[in-house]
Amino acid sequence: MAKRIQFSQHGGSEVLEYRDYQPAAPGPREVRVANKAIGLNFIDTYYRNGLYVPPALPSSLGTEAAGVVEAVGSEVTRFAVGDRVAYATGPLGSYGELHVLPADNLVHLPDSISFEEAAAVILKGLTVQYLLRQTYELKGGETILFHAAAGGVGSFACQWAKALGVKLIGTVSSAKKAALAKELGAWATIDYSHENVVQRVLELTDGAKCPVVYDGVGKDTWETSLDCVAPRGLLVSFGNASGAVTGVNLGILAQKGSLYVTRPTLASYANTPQNLQAMADELFAMIASGKLQVEISNRYALKDAAAAQDAMSARKTTGSTILLP
Known part of the structure; x- marks a missing residue:
């Protein structure tokens, strides 16, 4: 037994x-x-x-x-x-x-x-591996957005992105978590408890937005994430921490700049x-x-x-x- x-x-x-x-x-x-x-x-x-x-x-x-x-x-x-x-x-x-x-x-x-x-x-690290190295293969020099940057997956993403020479903007819920994300390698942080995420992304990227946004939060951040993706960029929706994304109108991808969206899983990689x-x-x-x-x-x-x-x-x-x- x-x-x-x-x-x-x-x-x-x-x-x-x-x-x-x-x-x-x-x-x-x-x-x-x-x-x-x-x-x-x-x-x-x-x-x-x-x-x-x-x-x-x-x-x-x-x-x-x-x-x-x-x-x-x-x-x-x-x-x-x-x-x-x-x-x-x-x-x-x-x-x-x-x-x-x-x-x-x-x-x-x-x-x-x-x-x-x-x-x-092992699970979080393999997730970051496929996200940063396969779903969207980062080469270095990109500016990306990663939600929940001080969480389990995010803490590894901050470090891996820095090692690749990528500028990671991480969303966090407190000043303490912002400090942790920066310590781990985030280039910049956005505290969504009192900052407007989309506005800050526009400021940090000089209006260009991000070629790829990584969103493991789901329902609560879906629309914000779309607004942070550069035209013809990719939104990687890889988790549902706040609930599943439902009722998606594909037409919104055209309206926001011919965007791409993927919902990957570790098992597929x-x-x-x-x-x-x-x-x-x-x-x-x-x-x-x-x-x-x-x-x-x-x-x-x-x-x-x-x-x-x-x-x-x-x-x-x-x-x-x-x-x-």
Whole structure:
């Protein structure tokens, strides 16, 4: 038997339960991982509250963790018992002491990266990798807008953008978060609690706006983001922290300058084991070089996952939060 967080109905954090469960034996192409550290992400709350529907209830939560391979299926050749691994995608279940998932979803974890660092960075770091290096391949010299720059994904985006020679304008909700974003590498910040984001972007870009805007907030920032994209530029809508964007009239893209919009996901980029490992290798190299610092601001026991999610949803956290089994 092992422990995990699960829920039997959709709702707030009060539906989360810390329960015993019996982990399955790995199938032919699966691996069972003993988690050492678990990542906490906004997408976890989407499954909990019903925005995203899990395969069945009761369900566990989470897709991100790092640990040690405990057992392998009969057809698994890339991993062996005792290997250090990390994962960011796959079936729900990382909020547990043990997790069984397809071997194709795992990456090898170098000895230079700790389990806690990997759990704190793997999903957010891979997200930043595909956003900045693939969805819109930044070359250096661009001025971009990134919402929630002091959050989990944003904190890594600030650092990676600086390393690429990109001027990142980050939106934040307080002076404290503005200072953090600047410390991490943001070129400029906009405190949306008292500043007009569109006006400040126009001022900072001398009226040119941004060739690409990265928006993980969703509903609350959709129209603002469109107004910050330069003609024929790209809006990358990659998250729904404030709720899903709905009722979109495509005609508005023409009105605002023949804009492009994409709604990418990590799974579409890490679509083969080789692509996934290559993306992870670039991420781990950024950490090893010192260009990407992993800040773990909050550590919670696995049993306290509800409190951790509440703090994240209330935007009381900066950097990364992890759960410890």
